[in-house]
């Protein structure tokens with residue numbers, strides 16, 4: 001029966017190539033996310049047209065790749081960090097890729113922890129020089145009268161939650177590495193977190209109260225979106241809060257255990273963690289794009305913010321920063337993580353995974369109202385979300 005034989009052969013060939021595809025998918029989601037980003041050349045210091053770009057989301061990916069390298073010992077991850085950083089720093093240490101210090105924007109500074117890491121690893125002067133450039137920027141960075149860094153020079157007096165992740169993880173690591181006894185710097189770092197917290201905390205009595213943090217504030221109360229009483233923006237946007245919480249758990253690893261400001265950071269984190277747990281959608285376990293408007297038409301479950309929360313909550317508990325006596329914080333994070341892997345991870349035929357449901361941007365550049373946030377498109381494989389999923393997976397896989 002030659003016909004049947006060839007049918008069987010064809011079937012088994014199909015089956016074996018299917019098995020090859022499946023076995024190409026690592027059992028670790030952290031590795032799968034990282035390998036997929038690398039295969040797609042994401043986060044390598046170049047934009048889609050191949051030009052150098054100093055990009056915070058590349059810094060975010062590198063933060064995850066570094067942990068993955070430390071966990072697996074696989075040099076592929078380390079080498080990818082080096083390649084990405086080399087694409088934006090010349091041999092003499094000059095940071096290029098559209099970086100201009102005089103714009104005083106916090107976003108590019110998020111690549112700084114990569115330079116500090118590579119300096120620790122290699123002691124090559126170029127990485128120290130590159131890091132010094134960002135520290136020089138922070139030294140001259142414009143601030144509010146209370147001392148908060150402006151998000152960018154072109155947004156006078158505005159503090160955005162995002163900026164805490166962009167600027168202060170670097171600020172803390174730089175201080176630890178080169179000025180560990182500079183108390184002015186440690187006090188300033190804690191102050192960046194606490195000023196942001198005080199000025200954006202949603203107050204009891206607000207409609208749809210969660211007790212979480214609005215996206216940002218304008219100390220001068222003049223921005224179109226600034227509330228007349230405190231100057232905060234109108235909505236709680238999930239990713240902004242995600243950046244802030246990731247920065248908290250990362251900086252708590254860096255700040256000296258004896259620092260007088262450290263209890264303030266712990267206090268903020270332990271206040272926000274149970275509120276965040278309670279703000280999750282009870283059915284799916286994940287979080288709305290606009291947390292202040294749960295279930296409203298046009299709102300949706302957003303994947304980058306949700307992944308950032310899982311990272312921050314699981315890491316916070318693992319490190320003992322968040323007390324979780326009844327296990328409810330970890331349970332909430334696990335529930336959210338399971339939703340992510342079953343709804344937002346897509347297996348591709350080439351063995352990579354794709355990541356869905358990440359909103360492209362959220363800015364306080366316009367009127368920052370509900371219609372604005374829900375009108376921003378979602379982007380497949382957006383690195384801000386994919387890198388957050390890598391970070392969340394690293395924590396989940398430590399459970």
Ligand SMILES: *[C@@H]1O[C@H](CO)[C@@H](O)[C@H](O)[C@H]1NC(C)=O
Nearest residue numbers: 034035036038074075076077
């Ligand atoms: C390291 O990771 C790469 C994928 O990123 C993989 O191709 C390679 O097999 C891994 N190496 C080892 C020794 O596991």
Ligand SMILES: *[C@@H]1O[C@H](CO)[C@@H](O)[C@H](O)[C@H]1NC(C)=O
Nearest residue numbers: 089090091092093094095096
């Ligand atoms: C650093 O190197 C770049 C590229 O070679 C060059 O354009 C720049 O002038 C150099 N900067 C300094 C300060 O030497």
Ligand SMILES: *[C@@H]1O[C@H](CO)[C@@H](O)[C@H](O)[C@H]1NC(C)=O
Nearest residue numbers: 139179182183184185186188
């Ligand atoms: C200490 O930190 C402050 C704030 O970052 C900085 O302005 C100052 O130059 C630092 N002092 C030294 C000696 O490095």
Ligand SMILES: *[C@@H]1O[C@H](CO)[C@@H](O)[C@H](O)[C@H]1NC(C)=O
Nearest residue numbers: 207208292293294295296297
């Ligand atoms: C409260 O939430 C509901 C449901 O999402 C929404 O329709 C309403 O606009 C929200 N109120 C405010 C003041 O945000």
